[in-house]
Amino acid sequence: MSTTTLMTTTTTMNTTTPMTTTTTMNTTTPMTTTTPMTTTTTMNTTTPMTTTTTMNTTTPMTTTTTMNTTTPMTTTTTMNTTTPMTTTTTMNTTTPMTTTTTMNTTPVTTTTLMTTTTTTTTTPITEPPILEERNLSFSMDIDFQESYNNPESSVYKDTIDAIQNQSKVHISVPTTASLIGFRSGSTIADYSISATSLEDTEIVALQTGVLTQMGAIYRILFDSPDPLKFDPSDVFISVRVTVTCGPPPENLNLDDWRAEWRRDNELIREDSLHSFSKANGAAILTVSNFFITDNGLYECKLIDNNPNPPGVNFRQRGDIELRETPVIRVTPVRIKVECVDQQIELRCSVNSPYEVEFLNVPVFGHRFPS
Incomplete structure (x- = not known):
């Protein structure tokens, strides 16, 4: 019998692969095959990325089919058999079959939620220490010259050396000593001392040390902190x-x-x-x-x-400064009064800046008893 047969076959295939994929397969073969595929995919992905992948894959598949006929899937065959036109067949295939599958894969967007732990390190801010500063001076009994302010002059070098040396000797804490400059009157040297703390006794010792060291070279003037006494x-x-x-x-x-x-x-x-x-x-x-x-x-x-x-x-x-002698005027200077109950006016004035003060007498006068 010569028969041209178009066969519609439903094939159930159980395949285990290392991928979990949902695949729509458009296969052009002499067969219409609906294949549920169970895919196990193991993916170890540590990726802080969003990945879009388009895969056009041609996958060779080898299927072994046992049929009650030896026939290509799409063919014109002369068969000496009676075969139903539509069959549902569970095929245990032993016949090699090569299928070309075109897979249109939907791009997969993988979103990875990342938990970031931020460690904030706080660096303590150390404030600079508060310095105490004293401005001091001493005088040399020599005529002033502007050239003394030149750092290369011998007077400048000797002075800064004395200030710094005596600061190290007499101040108990680290000290910054600097020479401000010279000015006239014989010759006055101005300098400053800075430290975290300055004791008055140490300052006095420093000043004495500076005068002693400079006094070995120059005639020094010690200015008394107290004024002259006038009597x-x-x-x-x-x-x-x-x-x-x-x-x-x-x-x-x-x-x-x-x-x-x-x-x-x-x-x-x-x-x-x-x-x-x-x-x-x-x-x-x-x-x-x-x-x-x-x-x-x-x-x-x-x-x-x-x-x-x-x-x-x-x-x-x-x-x-000589004070102006007070000039006191009193009127009347002399007056005769009767010993009766009456008021007598006495006027007293004085030149500026003095003021009149009545001792043991009310400001507005005194009433003498009769």
Whole structure:
């Protein structure tokens, strides 16, 4: 019998592969095959990425089929058999069959949720220490020159060396010592000391050390922190006034000295109105008859008589001004009154800047008993 047969076959295939894939297979074969495929896929993916993959895969499949006929799937065959036109066959295939499968794979978007642990490291901020600063100065009894401010000058080098050396010796904490500069009056050196703490006793020791070191090279002026002493402190015209200078501090070792007095930078010479003396290690100037011309800024300098080494001179200053004598006017100066109950007016005035004060009498007057 010659028969042309189109066979529709439903094949169930159980295949285990290492992929889990849902595949729609459009296969052009002499057969229409519906194949449920169970795929096991093991994917170990650590990927912080979103991946889109398009796969066009041609997969060769080998199927073994046992049929009651030996016939290609799509063919014109002369068969000596009776075969139903539509059969549902469970095939145990032993016949090699090569199938070409075109797979249209839907792009797979893989979203990986990543948990990020952020460690914040806080670095402690160390604030710089608060420094205490002292501005100090000392004077050298030499004529000022602007060239002293040149760092290459010998005066500059000697001064900065003394300040830094004595800071290391007398200040107990790390110290920054700097020379600010020189100015006139004989020659004044300004410098600063900075440290986390500065004790007054250490500052005094530092100043003394600087003067001692510089005094071995230059004649130094020690300026007393205390002013000259005037007696009386309130001076009126024609009174006798004494001015006391010193005594100098013992650590200056200023034992043999001579006094030099100036008023408004003018040298005072001893005469009938001005006399010099010494008492208890101090120099004394006596003004026997104080006039308005004696007003002004007084300066006393105790000069070391020993020239080797140059040493230290002591200086003290103070100013005084003659006070205007009060002029008091009273009216009436004299009056006769009857011993009866009555009020008597007494007027009293004084020149500025003075004011009138009645002692033991009410401000608005006094009522005398009859």
